Amino acid sequence: MSVDNDTKRTEDALKHALRRQDAPDGFADRVLARVAAHNSTEAPRGYHDSWWQLFTRPAVRWATAAALAAALVAGGLHYRQVQFEKAQAERAQGEAAKQRLMLALRIASSKLQLARSKVNEINADQTENHEEKE
Amino acid sequence: MRMKLRWLGLVLLLASPRLGRAQDIKLPADVEKLSAKAKETVEVTMDGPMLRWASKFLSAEDPEEAKCAKLVANLKGIYVRSFEFDKEGEYSSVDIDALRAQLHSPVWSRVVGVRSEHDGDNVDVFFKLEDDKMSGIVIIAAEAKELTFVNIVGPLEVDQLADLGGEFGIPKLNPKTLSKEPKGDRR
Numbered sequence: 633m634s635v636d637n638d639t640k641r642t643e644d645a646l647k648h649a650l651r652r653q654d655a656p657d658g659f660a661d662r663v664l665a666r667v668a669a670h671n672s673t674e675a676p677r678g679y680h681d682s683w684w685q686l687f688t689r690p691a692v693r694w695a696t697a698a699a700l701a702a703a704l705v706a707g708g709l710h711y712r713q714v715q716f717e718k719a720q721a722e723r724a725q726g727e728a729a730k731q732r733l734m735l736a737l738r739i740a741s742s743k744l745q746l747a748r749s750k751v752n753e754i755n756a757d758q759t760e761n762h763e764e765k766e
Numbered sequence: 767m768r769m770k771l772r773w774l775g776l777v778l779l780l781a782s783p784r785l786g787r788a789q790d791i792k793l794p795a796d797v798e799k800l801s802a803k804a805k806e807t808v809e810v811t812m813d814g815p816m817l818r819w820a821s822k823f824l825s826a827e828d829p830e831e832a833k834c835a836k837l838v839a840n841l842k843g844i845y846v847r848s849f850e851f852d853k854e855g856e857y858s859s860v861d862i863d864a865l866r867a868q869l870h871s872p873v874w875s876r877v878v879g880v881r882s883e884h885d886g887d888n889v890d891v892f893f894k895l896e897d898d899k900m901s902g903i904v905i906i907a908a909e910a911k912e913l914t915f916v917n918i919v920g921p922l923e924v925d926q927l928a929d930l931g932g933e934f935g936i937p938k939l940n941p942k943t944l945s946k947e948p949k950g951d952r953r
Contacts (some may be wrong), residue, residue, distance in 0.1 A: 633864065643843060657829060686781055694839065694923075699883065723823075726819065726820065726822065726823040727823055729812075729816065729819060729820035729823065730820050730821075730823040730824060730831075732810050732812065733810075733820045733821065733824075733834065733838065734769045734821070734831075734834060735808065735810060735846075736810040736812065736844045736846040736916075737834055737837065737838075737844070737927070739808060739810075739846050739848055739914060739916060740844070740846065740903075740905060740918060740927060741915045741927055741928060741929075743889065743907045743914055744905060744924065744927060744928045746887070746889055746907055747878045747880065747889040747890075747891050747905065747907070748928060749887055750878075750880040750882065750887065751878060751880065754880070
């Protein structure tokens with residue numbers, strides 16, 4: 633008899649525990665709100681993925697490679713132009729220095745010639761005077 | 767600390783290459799100021815490195831430039847000041863004497879000294895001799911309307927320098943063609 637009573641109590645406890653119960657008020661709204669919030673935090677990651685996915689397209693890859701090549705060529709041409717202008721400026725400075733050097737030598741030479749001519753004049757006069765005396 | 771820095775600065779200044787420049791003749795300040803009065807001024811200051819750099823641009827194919835390159839190959843400096851005036855008496859003989867006074871030393875020999883009372887042209891040529899070798903030349907040409915100072919430092923062949931005159935369009939000297947008109951006005 634006591635076994636029957638125990639069984640009955642257990643059944644009652646199980647029935648009580650597993651009884652149908654309605655969800656509390658606003659439960660469904662809260663769940664929907666959480667789901668919406670979860671989706672919104674994942675949005676940037678999806679955007680990032682899509683930006684990189686651009687390069688999976690062959691056209692975009694070719695365009696990028698072409699742009700990089702054009703930038704390299706433009707950079708190289710610019711560097712060459714700068715080097716050319718630098719060499720030209722250096723050459724112009726060198727030519728100016730050469731002209732100054734030639735001018736300095738010309739002046740030095742002409743003054744040496746002047747000294748030489750003065751000495752020759754004196755020598756010629758002395759010779760002439762000597763010949764006149766004789 | 768500040769005093770130490772000043773001493774360090776002085777030492778560095780003394781050790782700087784500028785002070786070790788080849789030019790050992792100083793132009794009097796009044797001579798440097800003559801450019802204000804001059805109609806034309808030529809000022810050439812070329813130290814050793816500048817000379818070497820400039821001579822790189824001398825063409826070996828051009829005979830005149832090749833001669834210049836050979837002439838300046840071992841030079842340490844070329845310094846030229848030339849002033850041309852509109853009228854006479856623009857510079858003082860005191861300045862020229864101060865310049866000449868610097869050359870009164872055993873290493874310098876005056877090889878030419880011409881004083882002409884006729885046309886007022888005074889020309890001095892000094893050679894610097896070191897170990898019986900020529901290591902420099904100074905030319906001071908004081909003419910009526912022109913004053914020229916040339917200082918060439920380093921070994922050079924004077925004949926080569928004088929010969930450049932013909933190359934630069936200045937006729938080479940020939941004693942037979944020299945004028946014999948001015949007489950008795952030189953000392």
